Amino acid sequence: MEKHLLQIEDLHLYAGSKHVLKGISMNIPEHQIIALIGPSGCGKTMLLRSINRMHDLNPDIRIEGRILFKGKNVLDRHTDPVQLRRQIGMVFQKPNPFPKSIFKNVEYGLKINGMRHSAHIRDAVENSLKQSHLWDEVKEELDKSALELSGGQQQRLCLARAIAVAPEVILLDEPCSALDPISTAKVEETLLELKQLFTIVIVTHNLQQARRIADQTAFMYLGELVEYGPTVQMFEQPQQELTYNYLHGHFG
Amino acid sequence: MTIRKLRMWIGMASLIVCALGVAAFMVIMLFDLSRQGIPVLSWEFLTSFPRQGMTAGGIWPAVFGTTVVTLLATLLAAPLGVACAVWLEEYAGEGAFTQFTRAAVRNLAGVPSIVYGLFGLAIFVEGMRMGASILASACTLALLTLPSVIATTEEALRQVPRALREGALALGATRWETTYSVVLPTALPGILTGVILALSRAAGETAPILFTGVAFYTRYLPASPFDEFMALPYHLYILSTQHHDPELVRPLAYGTAIALLLLVFLLNLVAFVLRAQYHPKKRL
Numbered sequence: 001m002e003k004h005l006l007q008i009e010d011l012h013l014y015a016g017s018k019h020v021l022k023g024i025s026m027n028i029p030e031h032q033i034i035a036l037i038g039p040s041g042c043g044k045t046m047l048l049r050s051i052n053r054m055h056d057l058n059p060d061i062r063i064e065g066r067i068l069f070k071g072k073n074v075l076d077r078h079t080d081p082v083q084l085r086r087q088i089g090m091v092f093q094k095p096n097p098f099p100k101s102i103f104k105n106v107e108y109g110l111k112i113n114g115m116r117h118s119a120h121i122r123d124a125v126e127n128s129l130k131q132s133h134l135w136d137e138v139k140e141e142l143d144k145s146a147l148e149l150s151g152g153q154q155q156r157l158c159l160a161r162a163i164a165v166a167p168e169v170i171l172l173d174e175p176c177s178a179l180d181p182i183s184t185a186k187v188e189e190t191l192l193e194l195k196q197l198f199t200i201v202i203v204t205h206n207l208q209q210a211r212r213i214a215d216q217t218a219f220m221y222l223g224e225l226v227e228y229g230p231t232v233q234m235f236e237q238p239q240q241e242l243t244y245n246y247l248h249g250h251f252g
Numbered sequence: 253m254t255i256r257k258l259r260m261w262i263g264m265a266s267l268i269v270c271a272l273g274v275a276a277f278m279v280i281m282l283f284d285l286s287r288q289g290i291p292v293l294s295w296e297f298l299t300s301f302p303r304q305g306m307t308a309g310g311i312w313p314a315v316f317g318t319t320v321v322t323l324l325a326t327l328l329a330a331p332l333g334v335a336c337a338v339w340l341e342e343y344a345g346e347g348a349f350t351q352f353t354r355a356a357v358r359n360l361a362g363v364p365s366i367v368y369g370l371f372g373l374a375i376f377v378e379g380m381r382m383g384a385s386i387l388a389s390a391c392t393l394a395l396l397t398l399p400s401v402i403a404t405t406e407e408a409l410r411q412v413p414r415a416l417r418e419g420a421l422a423l424g425a426t427r428w429e430t431t432y433s434v435v436l437p438t439a440l441p442g443i444l445t446g447v448i449l450a451l452s453r454a455a456g457e458t459a460p461i462l463f464t465g466v467a468f469y470t471r472y473l474p475a476s477p478f479d480e481f482m483a484l485p486y487h488l489y490i491l492s493t494q495h496h497d498p499e500l501v502r503p504l505a506y507g508t509a510i511a512l513l514l515l516v517f518l519l520n521l522v523a524f525v526l527r528a529q530y531h532p533k534k535r536l
Contacts, residue, residue: 054418059345086424096415099438108433109423158419165423 005030005169005199006051011065013046013055020046022223023065028169028216033191033200035214035231037207039246042220044203045093048171050074051201052088053081069169086113088169089162093177095154097146097161102129102138105146105157109165128164132156133190152183159190163198170194172202176209188213207247211235219243285509292507302469306491307500311508316473317386317466317481318515322455324390324477325397329454330447332394333401340402341409342431361399366459368396373463387477389465396460397450404449408442409435441527448523452516458485468494484512 006028013021021043028034036044046055053074055061067074074084097105106125115121125142129135134156138149146157155175162170172191176184184206191200191213204210210217211231218228219242227234227243238244296310303309336357344350372392382388412435420430436443458466467480468490474481491505492498498505 052422054422057421082424082426085422090418090422092415092418092422094415096413096419098416098419098434108420108425112423112425112429112433161419161423 003030004028005070006201007066007068008047008051009066009068011047011050011063011067013043013050013064014062015046015058016060020223021050024220024225026218026225026228028199028201030199031195031197032215033195033202033213035210035217036201036203036220037205037210037217037246038220038226040205043223044220045173047220048090048173048201048203051169051171052085052090053079054090056081086165087167088171089165089167090171091155091158091162091173091175093174095151095158095178097149097154097157099145099147101143102146102149102157103142106161106164109161113165124164125160128160129157131163131190131194132160133186134160150183152179152186155179155183155187156190159187163194167198169199169201172200174203174205177205184209219246221246285506285513288503289506289508289510292503293510297507298511301471306469306495306504307497311484311487311504311511313470313473313482314484314487314508315511315515318455318484318512320474321386321390321393321461321465321481321483322451322519324386325393325454326447326451328390328394329397329401329450333398333446333450334405334443336398337402337405337409338431338436341406342427342435357399357402360395361403364459365396365457366462368392368460369463371395372460377464383478384463384465384467384480385478386465386474386481389461389481389483390477392460392464393454393457396457397454400453401446401450404446405439405443408439408446411442412438444523444527448520448527451519451523455516455519456485456512458483458489461486484508484515488512 004027008024008026008028011021011024012019024043024047036047038044049055050063051067051069051074055063063075065075069084069088073079098108100108103125106128107121110121110124115124126135126139129138134153137153138144138157146154149157155178159170159175176187179187188209191202194200195215202210202214214231216229217231217234219226219234219238219240221242227238227240229239234243235247238247298310298315299312300310301312336353340350340353344353369392372388372395376382376388376391377384380388382391416434416438417430420434421427425434461483465480466483466486470480470482488505488508491501491508495501
């Protein structure tokens with residue numbers, strides 16, 4: 001029996017008066033890649049952002065239900081979102097490197113987490129950049145501004161920045177939607193390696209991407225979880241007609 | 253030529269005339285000031301005290317006074333204004349108190365500078381017993397420039413993409429860490445611009461310092477923040493209208509005007525260089 005790192009239980013999310021997530025329940029096993037798919041506006045991103053409490057900043061959003069991370073409710077008032085986000089990292093849809101040097105981008109998370117020893121920091125930065133397959137491209141120019149990198153490189157830098165703080169879970173919100181196929185392939189390759197170390201939840205519009213990398217796939221539609229299971233089964237023998245129609249491009 | 257084309261030409265021509273008119277005023281003013289002021293300007297003029305009832309000698313105490321009072325005012329206004337803007341923009345949310353503070357700041361910007369002068373007299377000179385002094389004047393000027401520092405800082409903070417804040421928060425940064433190490437550095441060029449503008453405005457103001465510390469004539473440079481001082485704009489006013497022989501000192505007045513302009517340009521240049529160094533494409 002595999003261990004469930006995250007358990008989402010009957011999650012409802014309201015944005016103003018709009019009922020966005022309507023009772024989502026799903027278990028997320030450790031060291032796997034879980035893809036969230038579904039048409040635009042189905043609530044995938046909202047679900048993802050609930051897991052690391054990114055909705056905190058928006059007073060219009062109200063959440064009911066529970067998300068258990070290693071048995072503790074993430075949504076509990078007493079859970080410190082700052083501590084939580086150090087364990088559950090996130091990479092966003094649009095690359096958002098800080099307007100600092102490449103080195104400082106990766107160093108940032110380490111420093112705020114209290115790493116002081118500069119040799120340790122240098123090692124950690126190098127490791128993270130290697131893990132995200134960016135090291136060879138930037139090792140000569142770590143002092144260059146991150147804004148001078150290409151979009152694909154920026155996104156891998158954001159990934160490096162996220163893994164540098166050694167979280168247990170990494171959430172990715174359509175990380176490849178702004179990238180070309182080659183950059184996408186590099187990110188995917190990285191993710192497949194990283195699942196040895198992390199649990200990965202990825203929102204994607206690219207069905208082929210879900211099929212290539214995900215162990216489990218969840219299909220969402222209009223705020224509900226329609227189907228959730230092993231990716232191979234989902235793509236070859238979907239249990240629901242809705243899933244079948246979506247996967248075959250009949251709507252969406 | 254069709255009617256539409258004619259309209260287009262008339263429209264364009266009137267825009268050009270307006271633009272040229274504005275530019276012409278600028279050029280004429282600068283030309284006139286330079287023609288009459290530059291011959292007076294010399295190292296001697298800038299660095300010596302006025303002599304013989306201000307009909308001879310230089311303007312050194314006024315140059316010194318304006319520089320010091322402006323820098324002091326900026327030193328007071330910049331931290332206060334930036335802190336206020338950060339609080340309004342990053343922390344306050346959208347409550348009634350925020351609304352009230354914003355409205356207060358907006359209204360502060362519309363208060364005539366002579367009213368600031370009177371307020372400074374009541375609060376700093378008398379209420380806080382600073383006396384008519386360079387410190388009281390600097391406080392009054394700081395108050396005057398505060399609204400523009402706050403407004404431009406707020407605008408600069410608003411320009412920082414939400415994605416950057418989220419990026420830092422997602423790494424486990426606290427709100428303060430996010431503000432301090434990501435948002436503020438990113439907004440710094442915009443903030444500096446605001447401070448530049450405030451600086452040059454403060455340097456040229458007369459009314460706020462009139463009641464609070466500026467002196468007609470001092471024999472010595474201010475030795476402490478509680479001394480009276482001379483200032484370029486006030487000196488210019490004295491020479492132009494309050495002197496017993498305005499015609500005689502007219503060249504000195506022009507020299508003073510040019511010196512004031514140069515000082516403002518110089519202050520702007522310093523801030524401009526600072527700002528260029530923090531260009532976002534360069535590393536921080």
